[in-house]
Amino acid sequence: MTANTTHAAPRRRGGAHEAPEDATPPSRGRMYVILTGVMLAMLLAMLDNMIVNTALPRIVGDLGGLSHLSWVVTAYVLASTVATPIWGKLGDLYSRKGTFIASILVFLAGSVLSGAAHSMFELIAFRALQGLGGGGLMVGAMSIMGALVPPRERGRYQGLMAAVMPLAMIGGPLLGGFITDHLDWRWAFYVNIPVGILALAVVVLTLKLPKSTVKASIDYLGVAVLSVGITALVLLTTWGGTEYAWGSWQIIGLGVLAVVSLVAFVFVERRAKEPIMPLSLFRNRNFALASVLGFLVGFAMFGATTFLPQYQQMVQGDSATQSGLALIPLMLSSVIVGLIVGQVTTRTGRYRAFPIIGGAVMTIGMVALAQLTVDTTHTMASLLMIPLGLGMGFLMQTTMLITQNSVSVRDMGVASSAATFFRQIGGSIGVSLFGAIFSSRLTASLTDSVGSATAEKLTGGGARLSPALLDKLPDAIHHAYSAAIVDGVQTLFWWAVPITAIAFVVAWFIKEVPLRGGDAPKAPAIVKQREPADALVAAVD
Numbered sequence: 459m460t461a462n463t464t465h466a467a468p469r470r471r472g473g474a475h476e477a478p479e480d481a482t483p484p485s486r487g488r489m490y491v492i493l494t495g496v497m498l499a500m501l502l503a504m505l506d507n508m509i510v511n512t513a514l515p516r517i518v519g520d521l522g523g524l525s526h527l528s529w530v531v532t533a534y535v536l537a538s539t540v541a542t543p544i545w546g547k548l549g550d551l552y553s554r555k556g557t558f559i560a561s562i563l564v565f566l567a568g569s570v571l572s573g574a575a576h577s578m579f580e581l582i583a584f585r586a587l588q589g590l591g592g593g594g595l596m597v598g599a600m601s602i603m604g605a606l607v608p609p610r611e612r613g614r615y616q617g618l619m620a621a622v623m624p625l626a627m628i629g630g631p632l633l634g635g636f637i638t639d640h641l642d643w644r645w646a647f648y649v650n651i652p653v654g655i656l657a658l659a660v661v662v663l664t665l666k667l668p669k670s671t672v673k674a675s676i677d678y679l680g681v682a683v684l685s686v687g688i689t690a691l692v693l694l695t696t697w698g699g700t701e702y703a704w705g706s707w708q709i710i711g712l713g714v715l716a717v718v719s720l721v722a723f724v725f726v727e728r729r730a731k732e733p734i735m736p737l738s739l740f741r742n743r744n745f746a747l748a749s750v751l752g753f754l755v756g757f758a759m760f761g762a763t764t765f766l767p768q769y770q771q772m773v774q775g776d777s778a779t780q781s782g783l784a785l786i787p788l789m790l791s792s793v794i795v796g797l798i799v800g801q802v803t804t805r806t807g808r809y810r811a812f813p814i815i816g817g818a819v820m821t822i823g824m825v826a827l828a829q830l831t832v833d834t835t836h837t838m839a840s841l842l843m844i845p846l847g848l849g850m851g852f853l854m855q856t857t858m859l860i861t862q863n864s865v866s867v868r869d870m871g872v873a874s875s876a877a878t879f880f881r882q883i884g885g886s887i888g889v890s891l892f893g894a895i896f897s898s899r900l901t902a903s904l905t906d907s908v909g910s911a912t913a914e915k916l917t918g919g920g921a922r923l924s925p926a927l928l929d930k931l932p933d934a935i936h937h938a939y940s941a942a943i944v945d946g947v948q949t950l951f952w953w954a955v956p957i958t959a960i961a962f963v964v965a966w967f968i969k970e971v972p973l974r975g976g977d978a979p980k981a982p983a984i985v986k987q988r989e990p991a992d993a994l995v996a997a998v999d
Contacts, residue, residue, distance in 0.1 A: 493603065495660035499562055500599040502653050503592045505633070506569070510534075512634035512782050513643040515771045520643065521578045529696070531764050532890045533582045536692050537589030538596075539882040540685045543734045545594035546601060546875020547677070551732065554602055559661060561594020566654040568592075573647035588647075593882070600858060601874040635779030677734040680726045684734065687719030688883060696890035735876055745864035745873070747968050749880045751813060752857045754961040756884030758824065758954040759850060764889050765896055766827075766843075769947045773832060773940045774839070784836060788843035795851025803973070809856055810970040816852025817962030823849050824958055828951035832940050849958070857881070863973050888957075895953060896946040903942035908935055 514530060549557045568588025575581035637645045694712040702708045727733040740746045766788075770781040803809045823846030830839060861877040904912070912935065931939070 492664055495657070495664045496558075496599045496602050498653070498657035498660055499558065499595050502562070502565065502650060502657055503595040505653065506534075506565075506588070506592065506647075506650060509634035509637065509646045509649065512767050512785075513638045513646040515768060516638045516643045517581070521575070521581060529582045529890075529893075530578075530585055531760075532692060532696065532886060532893065533586040534589035534592065535760065535882055535886040535889060536689065537586040538593035539589075539879060539886050540681075540688055541590045541593035542597050542879040542882060543684070543872070543875045544681055546597045546872045546878075547732070547734050549598060549601055554598065555661070557594060558598035558602065559658065561591045561598055562654055562658055562661070563591070564588075565591025565595060566651060569647045569650040569654070573644040593878070597875040597878045600862075600878060632779065632782040635777065635782035639777050639779050677726070677730040677732055680723060680730055680734040683719050683723045683726055687716050687723060688886070690716035690719060692886050692890050695887050696894055698894060734872075735879075736872060739865060739873060739876065742864045744860050744968055744971055745876075747964055748857045748860040748864070749876060751817075751853070751961055751964050751968075752861075752877055752881040753884035754957055754964065755816075755820070755850075755853050755857065756881035757888035758820065758884075758957040758961070759846075760885030760888050765892070765947055765950060769830060769943060770839075773943050774834075774836060776836075784840060785843070787840040788847040791844050791847030792850040792854070795848050796855050799852060800855060803856075803859065807973050808970060809859060809973075810968055812852045812856045813860075813965035813968060814962065816849045816856070817958060817965045818849075819845055819852065820849030821955060821958040821962055823847070824951050824954040828948050828955070830944060830947055830951075832937075832944050853961075859973075860968065863971060888954075892950045892953065895949055899946040899949045900942045903945040904938060907938035907941065 510530070517530065545557055545561055565588055568584055568586075568591055571584035572581055572588055575584055633649065634646050637643070637649065690712045694709055694716060697712075698704050698709050724737065727735060727737050740749070766785065767781045770776045770784050774784075776784060799809075799812050803812075823843075826842040826845050829842060834842075858874070858877050861873050865873040
């Protein structure tokens with residue numbers, strides 16, 4: 459007992475000034491003002507992903523490189539994933555407001571350069587820079603909200619988030635389509651500038667958070683080792699079976715590098731004074747399970763849905779704007795369910811059933827989308843998207859809530875970054891792996907239909923096949939290309955089915971832990987009798 463009592467004293471994390479667990483949150487009116495500024499920056503990151511996805515077919519038609527299409531997304535997600543824990547830790551150690559503003563500035567710089575890109579290589583490189591800032595936008599918004607609002611009370615402010623999500627998830631594809639059809643795909647990046655400037659102004663003027671005045675060390679070695687491991691893993695899933703054979707020395711070497719780097723990361727974190735991702739957090743069952751769940755959901759969701767606009771524009775003949783409209787059932791169903799889940803969680807304090815339902819419904823949604831064919835009508839395609847959107851609504855905010863409720867306020871930034879990190883690394887690997895699968899199936903199907911020479915012209919690194927050019931091809935080649943796109947898309951969704959099924963199983967092991975804050979339901983008498991013992995255990999731990 460004596461040995462353990464040393465843990466009773468509050469920890470000092472690099473001397474940072476931390477809000478106590480029972481700190482009184484700001485008034486509701488002030489909270490809405492603060493969160494409006496934070497959500498504007500979050501809107502920036504959400505809008506970018508939605509706008510760019512819709513513009514991808516036109517970007518490929520202009521810059522070429524269909525085989526590198528997934529890298530426009532992967533470069534952003536990979537850089538964002540690597541940067542996420544760094545931004546979270548910097549926010550915990552120094553200033554959440556300062557790091558949040560810095561991430562907005564980096565994001566805007568990447569946006570300007572991406573819009574000015576003149577080759578696929580340049581675009582991919584500048585998207586990586588944009589992703590470095592994007593990682594800070596999401597984790598900054600989540601950690602600031604987590605620090606200001608107790609988990610039990612968070613549903614009260616879901617309305618504000620629910621106002622942001624429709625703008626991004628529904629307005630994003632529509633705006634991206636309109637820009638692509640009537641302006642130029644480059645404005646899909648330039649549009650971030652006015653939104654970013656507005657976000658900066660509101661955040662600077664309204665967000666008031668305490669600053670840490672004590673210097674602390676940064677786990678640079680941990681950052682470097684983690685970056686190497688993640689990059690090797692993404693390159694392995696991207697190049698395996700496409701650029702290089704799975705048994706080639708390049709792929710085997712990347713696999714070895716990934717394993718060695720990630721194992722080394724564990725050893726580095728155990729000895730680091732201020733670990734970028736404290737391993738002690740994973741001793742919490744719900745935190746560990748929510749991290750796994752976030753990884754699986756990100757893997758399936760981002761990996762599979764990135765290629766839906768390709769199907770809509772290249773197979774169904776939609777314009778970029780129509781493609782954005784076609785995604786409304788998917789996004790709207792997710793937003794509505796997410797709003798309902800937030801309100802129910804606030805009123806009841808219960809949440810365990812939501813990730814279970816979400817895993818099951820997402821699995822059904824993946825099976826449904828695997829039924830897409832060349833002849834699927836627009837109405838049927840929209841209906842097939844709804845189950846996936848419903849599943850996303852049950853899972854997206856719930857996994858973050860579980861993560862934040864599993865840690866103390868002083869670790870809110872690093873916990874939020876960990877949740878975002880695992881979702882993004884899942885998305886990064888999913889996009890790269892599914893991109894490799896899609897490209898492989900597309901090429902194989904075309905080779906069987908029109909021969910290897912024609913297939914190479916249509917899908918090779920310099921191919922510039924846009925929806926408009928596709929319509930000018932002979933009917934036989936047009937039909938073969940559409941069938942190949944469908945073959946690739948169907949394969950993606952079938953691959954996603956076991957991933958979401960595993961997520962469904964993992965969700966069953968999450969425990970219903972009372973949410974901090976708010977007026978919790980009165981405990982049964984037998985629980986009250988155990989309160990002194992529980993308090994003693996908490997003090998000792």
